[in-house]
Amino acid sequence: MKLTKLDKKIINALSSDLPESINPYKILAQKFKVPEDYLIKKILLWKKTNLIRRIGATIRHNKAGFLFNVMFVCKIPDANVSKIGMEIAKFPQITHCYERLTNKNWQYNLYAMVHGKTKKECKKNVDEIVKKLKIHDYKLLYTLRELKKTSIEYF
Amino acid sequence: MNQTDKKILNEIQKEFPVSKFPYKTIGQKLGLTEQKVFNTVIKLKKQGMIRRIGAFFDKKKLNYASALIALKVEDKNVHKVAKIVNSYPEITHNYLRKDEYNIWFTCIASSTNDIKKIINSIQTKGKIKETLFLPAKKTFKLSAIFKV
Numbered sequence: 001m002k003l004t005k006l007d008k009k010i011i012n013a014l015s016s017d018l019p020e021s022i023n024p025y026k027i028l029a030q031k032f033k034v035p036e037d038y039l040i041k042k043i044l045l046w047k048k049t050n051l052i053r054r055i056g057a058t059i060r061h062n063k064a065g066f067l068f069n070v071m072f073v074c075k076i077p078d079a080n081v082s083k084i085g086m087e088i089a090k091f092p093q094i095t096h097c098y099e100r101l102t103n104k105n106w107q108y109n110l111y112a113m114v115h116g117k118t119k120k121e122c123k124k125n126v127d128e129i130v131k132k133l134k135i136h137d138y139k140l141l142y143t144l145r146e147l148k149k150t151s152i153e154y155f
Numbered sequence: 156m157n158q159t160d161k162k163i164l165n166e167i168q169k170e171f172p173v174s175k176f177p178y179k180t181i182g183q184k185l186g187l188t189e190q191k192v193f194n195t196v197i198k199l200k201k202q203g204m205i206r207r208i209g210a211f212f213d214k215k216k217l218n219y220a221s222a223l224i225a226l227k228v229e230d231k232n233v234h235k236v237a238k239i240v241n242s243y244p245e246i247t248h249n250y251l252r253k254d255e256y257n258i259w260f261t262c263i264a265s266s267t268n269d270i271k272k273i274i275n276s277i278q279t280k281g282k283i284k285e286t287l288f289l290p291a292k293k294t295f296k297l298s299a300i301f302k303v
Contacts, residue, residue, distance in 0.1 A: 003217075011212060015210060017207040023175060023176065024208075026175065040174065052211065052212055053213055054170070055209065056168050056169060056211075057167040057196075057208045058168075059168060059204055060205075064301055095296070095299045096299070098294055100291050105285065106225075115301070139254075142252065142253040143251070147240070151209070
């Protein structure tokens, strides 16, 4: 995808926080010296073509009571990994689910982030998944501390 | 949080409208005034409940490479290594986890090669012996949305 200098500036601005205004896009458009309609059209096009996956709010989930999360990793035979991955993705307590490359010291190939309001609830969510999908070879990596969390500046 | 706060928070996590009057659009959907929605959002931001409102781009479509990386670090060195890892702007998330591989972070850069260079430099600076390089092969879900 060919991006202009202006596109890149807009992408950076949208990747951080929208202006705190009742007309946030108007403020952005003024900043970039383009008509508001032009900016809105462009963003809608990017949404349509899936360059933008989502425009929305990110919450501090621990503040909202989701105090615990665990990285669930499991070993699934290659032939089943897509099926199991898609099944895991259906659980609402899961925010991320990926198939990843393995390493000679680390044969886990399917990953999911599981959330809960308590450690017990977190564990219960995992139990539900492994039971339903008959996953036997798995491990739980509890989050002890968030060391860094930022959003990326692309350009 | 009261019921209105929760209603607004659930809605704007899913979608923040792209229109001239986004708060009006949300208000119409939820049966609230534009001003009420806007004031609530500002309040939730001040309280720290909302981290940001913005777009999530498809990194691949922007020609970026990304990977999950894990390091095995002795407990006494965790603080020092975390500081090294956090110093790279390409590293956006970093967590201490309960495992022999205890430092887990995500790295986003222009190419896989660039990511590997960053890993090498962390390994040298932090005297790390064991590292896992775990790029995604397939994404099944990526939606950090929490129903409150």
